[in-house]
Amino acid sequence: MQKGQQSPLSYLKAAYGGEIVVRLKNGIEIAGRLRSFDDMMNLVLDSAKERDPHSKEVKRNVGTLFIRGNNVLFITVEE
Amino acid sequence: MQKGQQSPLSYLKAAYGGEIVVRLKNGIEIAGRLRSFDDMMNLVLDSAKERDPHSKEVKRNVGTLFIRGNNVLFITVEE
Amino acid sequence: MQKGQQSPLSYLKAAYGGEIVVRLKNGIEIAGRLRSFDDMMNLVLDSAKERDPHSKEVKRNVGTLFIRGNNVLFITVEE
Amino acid sequence: MQKGQQSPLSYLKAAYGGEIVVRLKNGIEIAGRLRSFDDMMNLVLDSAKERDPHSKEVKRNVGTLFIRGNNVLFITVEE
């Protein structure tokens, strides 16, 4: 199965420049435009917003945000 | 015992394209189609759904989901 | 002492195909047939059952289960 | 996408000498001038201030502060 051979991180590459939502281990949810990431899943997001994970209501705008990868729980790509 | 020689990760390979259920350390349960994984157990799931671990009721649809491997507790393959 | 020279993991090998009980760090207890494991103590169990650690009552059958090794507290071999 | 190829840490380089805000895993928020960092995200901040993460009120001035990288949750660059 060809598709299966791609690594998980290669799927994130397709999201460069697009909107993603990052859920951190401590429950915080951040939405923003993916500008950079690495193997540790360190992330840089542009126009980042902290939102309520349930209501999706924006709690504050944080501009460009650097996230240390070990805090990441999961990531979704907005379509 | 021949079967015993296969690594645990090689069993996940057989699930490519099929439905799996991932229980995270924080108790969240995610069901979805396995699209990719690596040695750290980073996972990409398609058509992912967050469900209640007890009632299996779907709480929200999250589309394509990237999970950082260190958060994984265990994985079952749906048959 | 010859016996002492064997590594702990080599003792698990003797359990291939047999029943083991895995206690996870979060208190969950899983019983099942050991199908595969590796150095990280990632495990694959067949006919896995989640049980109450005290009463040993089966709470649910989970079929084939993949456990990420860093969650393992200890393992007993059923005789 | 050229921009995507830059590593997350390279974005921090652009902030040398400028004001950043560091949120630690335990909820503490530190603002200060970025003087040095490394791959582990160990940081040295000048004129560092501990602030309330919500009101941004300064709780105490701590001068030059060395932060061990594994405590970092995320970093924003003040503009």
Add this chain to the structure above:
Amino acid sequence: MQKGQQSPLSYLKAAYGGEIVVRLKNGIEIAGRLRSFDDMMNLVLDSAKERDPHSKEVKRNVGTLFIRGNNVLFITVEE
């Protein structure tokens, strides 16, 4: 000081086949005969018993027990 040059793990070797008591990070105390260990402090104990850490009362017999090393707090050798 000659004695000081021996590594901590080499002291455990002297306990092969003898009774040890293992205190786990989560407070559980296990007594048993040391059959095997490695550098990670993964342990195999024979005739293992879970005991109350204060009263030393045996709570249950668990037979041969495999303990994942990262859960170990400390170990005493019974004399």
Add this chain to the structure above:
Amino acid sequence: MQKGQQSPLSYLKAAYGGEIVVRLKNGIEIAGRLRSFDDMMNLVLDSAKERDPHSKEVKRNVGTLFIRGNNVLFITVEE
């Protein structure tokens, strides 16, 4: 920016023999004279004192103190 090229740990070197204050992850605050440190941020402090992090009141004198680096949250240099 020349200054930016120095590693965070090189800033600690300037504090050798001087007073530093170490905040540990569990909230304990230790003041003392920096005698030695390494890449893991293991530290040896002379004339170390445990103090209240808020009132700075000395709770006890502990003499020479060895701190395991992974417990360090941040360090300030007293001037």
Add this chain to the structure above:
Amino acid sequence: MQKGQQSPLSYLKAAYGGEIVVRLKNGIEIAGRLRSFDDMMNLVLDSAKERDPHSKEVKRNVGTLFIRGNNVLFITVEE
């Protein structure tokens, strides 16, 4: 500064055979004679005693004690 060049672990060497007090991350305090340690800060103590960290009252004598290094918070050398 010559003294500054010695690694933190080399200071522990001077304590071989002498009394040390080890505070563990979970708050337990152990006093005993240092017999062996390694780079991970795994420790072997002789005539070890668990004491109350505040009153220093001995709670129990544990004889020879092996401590897994990752549980160590800090160590003081008794003079």
